[in-house]
Amino acid sequence: MDIATQNLIFSVLKVALVIKVLLLGVTMVILAERRFSAFMQDRLGPNRTFYGGLGQSFADGIKLILKEDVIPTHVDKLTYMIAPIVMMTPALMTGAVIPFGPTIPIAGISLPFIGENLTPLVLQVADINVGLLYFVAIASIGVYGIVMGGWAQNNKYSLLGALRASAQMVSYELPMGLALVTVVLMSGSLSMNEIVAHQQETFWYVLNFPAFMIFLITIFAETNRLPFDLAECEQELVAGYHTEYSSMKFGMFLLAEYGNIITSSALVVTLFFGGWDIPFVDESALGLFGVILSMSVFGLKTSIFIFIFIWVRWSLPRFRYDQLMNVSWKGILPLSILTVVGTAVIMVLLKNFYH
Amino acid sequence: MPKIKLDGKILEVEAGKTILQVAAENGKEIPHYCYHPKLSIAGNCRMCLVEVQGMPKLQTACSTPIGNAPPHRKIDEEFDMVISTKTEEVVESQKSIMEFLLLNHPLDCPVCDQAGECKLQDYSYDYGRGFRRAIEDKTPKPKKDLGPNISLYTQRCILCSRCVRFCDEIVGEHELAIANRGHKDEIVTYPGKPLKNRLSGNVADICPVGALVTKDFLFSARVWNLKHTKSVCTGCSAGCNIEVAHLDDKVKRFKPRENEEVNEVWICDDGRFGYHAIQEVERVKKPRKIDANGNQVDTNLRDAISEIVEKVSQVKKVWRAKSIGFLGSAHASNEENFLLNKFANKIIGSHNVGLRAPEITEDEVEFKAGFKIYGDKTPNRKGASQILKAENAYQVYNKIKHGEIKVLFVLGGIPEGGFLPEEEELFKKLDLLVVIDYQDSDLTKSAHYALGGKNYFEKQGTFTNVQGRVQRFSQAVSSQGSFLSDIEILQELMTAFDSHWKEMMPSEILIQIAKEVKEYKGMSLFKIGDLGMLQPQEVLETV
């Protein structure tokens, strides 16, 4: 078997794994959100369906699939139909560039069905050299789903939600990009794998705390989560861009939202918390056990950030729209420019110091 | 004319009228139980006591006439009488009278059918004390059957004696009396002579409390839930004015409606309980026909009509229009008969129109006070004959007998309908028999097409009574099911034969009648009003 075929097989397997993990993760995150929010409000949350409510999301999913799919008469059919797809695809696509474990050194080892391995197995779907840019590009098209959905419904609240969403995304993409620039400055590469590797060698980029905070805040805005969920605020816009969606189309919006949360958390971990890196431990020395340990640690770190997403949502009130814009353009953007400049200066100094 | 002052209002009234009448005419209510305008004055309830200046005691308003005072006795040198109905003394007296009346009256308003239209309730609220001071037990008195239609709850009785006077003065049968003395007073019938005159239902109407009740209405509804529709009794040709009380599209009772010219305020028992015969009859629920095998099958009006049109035009081609006959009904309204006549004359071109009505078999009954029950048991014989220009159906019957009429259209509506004598044999000769009747009978069962219809409570129209008074009846209930009224069915038929026919509402038909029939000149539903309109006398005389 040649390298190309092997790569193809492994790629397919990895894609399947990532999508599976994302979709399953979404159900778990939804459940977690519901239960954790309940705890924070002195309630219990869904605890009936299958062992303490574990089956709740599946039951909801089944319900959503079986529900009648209502298409209102006044909608623009085509855009209405494809909006949930456009919304959901980027959420799953982002997962492609996130390395979720160290490279497995299996070159030369014979595997069933595949035969002798020719290359080590990289635990990342696509190790492209512009991974970070890829993330920025894909994240920026997620807004189309919202805009199309909001416009297609022919409903003023939805349209307002869509407008807000697009303005918000454009506004917050800038500081996010700049925060990523600091990462690039530190790592000197756009490849996710190399960023992780670089953190492993030197330090976790969370030490550049302002950049981390800026990135965290902007990622909240990008995923339309509280306190930045102006696109779908129930009180003003009756759920905004998905007001008139029902059944699984609504479910896809939901999947997209929580898929975004998972990939964003994973990204924060990758960019600022060393990805699958376990500090002060040499994973490669532990062999296959080290790989599993690293993957578990990666999962744990991601889960912590997912929890932070939920935690923040149920603690903080929503911004007003003008506050949102003020924070972005007058607060975070200058701050992020400062951070970039500062980081660049420090990096140059460090470089001079080392040399 | 005596000049009086009634509660500070200066009036000049006719001498001889009682204070109660004068007060009522001037919009001042004086409470009363025993007084009834159609009955003699008893003055025994004492509720109508008023103060008349110069008289040492309070006077009963119902029995004190207004009179002229001699000049030196005039009060303030101008008033013949000064009457006050609201003085402290009068109010105190009213309170005491109410207390006396309620001394033995049970507090069973929740189960009493009079509740809601009970004078005792109303006056207790308006003039009573509002609480009971007596600590003694109430005297128990039994419930009695006075006759086939009337029950007496003796304990509720306040002994106003209206019912006794009614039997004496209006009916002339003297069936009721008051027996015993003091708190053991009660209304009784003479042994072996129950209350079974033909006006007995009226005692329940005039009873101011819930003592006398009709067995028919007992427990069947609470009166405040009832809806009332003004109508005309169809029991005989008198055309007594009634109010149809109905609830949830079911007629619950008839109440007489005041019309001095027709029935004063009374109605006979035959009419009062006659609604059962109309309401509880088997209905023609769907248009039906006899199919090729001789079986009766349900059909729909559209198909039935198109088949009728086809058959009639076949017959007409061969035998000409004179082979088609029409029978109006003395139980159908003027409007229905008029439409049938139009159908015959204008659309088919036949003049074979007869009036189908049962023979008059009973004698007229007149009661002591002049109330009459007529022997003619049809509500509209006069109107139908005026409009159809036919007194009876014999001409049509003869033509059927001789085979000259092949097709017959019949309007029904006769209670306990079915064939009139000799019709059964005759109608077998017909090629086509079309019956429009709401009730299912031998007639509709043998008809080739039975098209259904509505009963009196479900439609509107006018009847002409024996005096020549045109009176209207209104729709009281909506029909249970999707029935078309006779008028609508007739017009469907007419439209099917002649597409130029412009369909009309009953009110429009009456206006058309007024244009074409001289007895009805100038009439309309509005002009007829609630009390009816007498046909112009000079026209009647020339007829």
Next chain:
Amino acid sequence: MATKKVSINVKSVKNDLYLVEVFRGLMLTLKHFMKIGAHAAYQAPLERRAGKISTNKRATIQYPEEKWVPYEKYRGLHRLNKDEQDRTKCVACEMCSTACPADCISIEAERSPWADEYPNDPKKEKHPKKYEIDILRCIFCGFCEEACPCEAIELTEIYDFSAYSRENAIYDKEKLEIVYELTKDGKYYQEGRSLDLEF
């Protein structure tokens, strides 16, 4: 409850920084999360296994196992009371249906089977042939209870009743009398009874 006045100093460095307050808010929710979460994760399953009802009074009532006992004047499902001889107290006076603002009670009266035993008491002569309450229309205002002259209709403490069809949501005389049997001692929830009227 009096309104609690909170003065907010809008212009302060602490408020301008915003993140400090955010952090305080986050800590508050975390505190609650820990408390209830720990209870739900450890204590509650133990309690449930032991067959006990949750002791944490701040958390949700565990409905099917644990039922809220309404306070005394709660207005729930209706019942039709009976007298000592096990006959309905109702005399079909239609006061309740007249008072009903939702027009949900419909009554048809008839002569009662026991009328002959009381020739002198008209109150015993009438009883309802049909007594129906359309629970779907009822607004549980209790006017019927107020209007009733013979204490026949009463609102009970039952709040957990439902029906699978509109027909079953119409409570007729039999159903209302079953409700009476279940609630006459006022211990419907204390004794853990349940209402099964889907017949």
Next chain:
Amino acid sequence: MELVLFTIFAVLAIASALVVITQEKPIYSVLSLVVTLFSLAGIYVLLNAYFLAMIQIAVYAGAIMVLFLFVVMLLNLKDSYKIPNLKKLLGTVFGGAIALSVIFSFTKVGRALVPESEMPAGDAYNMGILLFTDYVFPFEIASILLLVATIGAIVFTKKQLKEN
């Protein structure tokens, strides 16, 4: 494999570009343009120009087209919007000129004018080197241009605010 992908992307790009100019609903035009840009990005990827592809998506599809969509949605143009004749003429002339130049570039003469590239295209590192060495002047000029545009926009809005 590459050819198949190229065909798909190329056909998609051309088809959606055609939809952009034929579609009556402006919002569909905008969305089709987005599809075109994506297809182009796909072609860039096939050319190993990952950086360019990503920038194409992030900047054009992700930012600029969102603003286009924003404007179209806000203006809510009716379907009956008519393009004036002069615009049609100008469009034809310039569009034709571009088409001609593209065709010209395929001819032998045209191909001779294009210098042979020595660099692996699209690499971020190489592109950065080029931008900050050979092309630093155009690069800075472009950024000054953008700065001027930004300041101009601010000045315009400020002026309007004052008038109000």
